[in-house]
Amino acid sequence: MIEILNLRKAYGRHVVLHDVNLTLRPGTIHGLVGANGAGKTTLINCLYGLEKDFTGTIRATGGHAVREHTGLLPYEPYFYPRLTGREYLEFCLQARGRPLIDFAGWNQLLELPLDQYADEYSAGMRKKLALLALLVQQLDYLILDEPFNGLDLEANLLLKAILKRLRDRGTGILLTSHILGALTETSDEISVLVGGRIQRHYAADEFGTLENDLLDSLHREKLGLLTSLI
Numbered sequence: 001m002i003e004i005l006n007l008r009k010a011y012g013r014h015v016v017l018h019d020v021n022l023t024l025r026p027g028t029i030h031g032l033v034g035a036n037g038a039g040k041t042t043l044i045n046c047l048y049g050l051e052k053d054f055t056g057t058i059r060a061t062g063g064h065a066v067r068e069h070t071g072l073l074p075y076e077p078y079f080y081p082r083l084t085g086r087e088y089l090e091f092c093l094q095a096r097g098r099p100l101i102d103f104a105g106w107n108q109l110l111e112l113p114l115d116q117y118a119d120e121y122s123a124g125m126r127k128k129l130a131l132l133a134l135l136v137q138q139l140d141y142l143i144l145d146e147p148f149n150g151l152d153l154e155a156n157l158l159l160k161a162i163l164k165r166l167r168d169r170g171t172g173i174l175l176t177s178h179i180l181g182a183l184t185e186t187s188d189e190i191s192v193l194v195g196g197r198i199q200r201h202y203a204a205d206e207f208g209t210l211e212n213d214l215l216d217s218l219h220r221e222k223l224g225l226l227t228s229l230i
């Protein structure tokens with residue numbers, strides 16, 4: 001289990017995260033939803049150790065550093081120039097001290113041209129390669145920032161199936177998405193981040209009210225305007 005307790009992060013005088021508490025359990029998909037600028041990426045960066053300057057506690061059971069057993073899919077994966085997809089996968093395994101494997105079986109899933117330069121891939125292919133690199137590492141936890149964004153319909157459907165299978169095999173997954181349906185279809189629980197605060201935590205049997213709650217909390221005034229217009 002990974003626990004975030006009373007996380008507070010500021011950039012200068014701008015407090016971006018206010019006393020955030022969140023738990024990521026093994027065998028669970030935890031969705032994180034929030035408007036642009038709500039603080040999702042900052043939360044992920046603190047969780048993964050990419051931001052150091054925060055207060056609060058982030059701890060994994062067993063006393064391991066979160067990063068030891070956790071993979072991150074960033075919003076926009078970056079690849080060094082002149083590195084093929086295959087070399088990137090090999091680099092990721094070597095960086096974790098894992099033995100090299102034959103990627104052929106794994107690549108039947110995502111069908112990437114592994115011998116082309118990764119920085120010449122399309123946006124969707126780049127996301128698939130970053131995902132494939134996480135899959136081959138067989139990590140205990142995954143943090144996925146907008147994994148569905150940029151993927152075609154086929155890959156979206158496949159990714160949902162992959163995430164559910166990983167969850168059933170015990171992986172704990174933290175997932176952000178602006179596509180509410182993608183979150184409610186895959187997640188076991190969803191936290192709503194508003195202005196850097198966890199506004200509410202929803203269990204799966206409460207997802208039915210989530211869309212209307214969000215509409216009301218985000219757009220109450222506009223909904224009033226809509227009623228007067230239409």
Ligand SMILES: Nc1ncnc2c1ncn2[C@@H]1O[C@H](COP(=O)(O)OP(=O)(O)OP(=O)(O)O)[C@@H](O)[C@H]1O
Pocket residue numbers: 011016034035036037038039040041042043
């Ligand atoms: N390096 C930084 N320096 C200063 N302010 C930052 C920095 N990174 C993020 N912020 C601010 O922190 C707030 C939260 O940003 P963050 O990227 O975490 O939001 P987000 O929920 O991931 O948004 P989006 O859905 O648009 O990706 C924003 O107001 C942003 O301007």
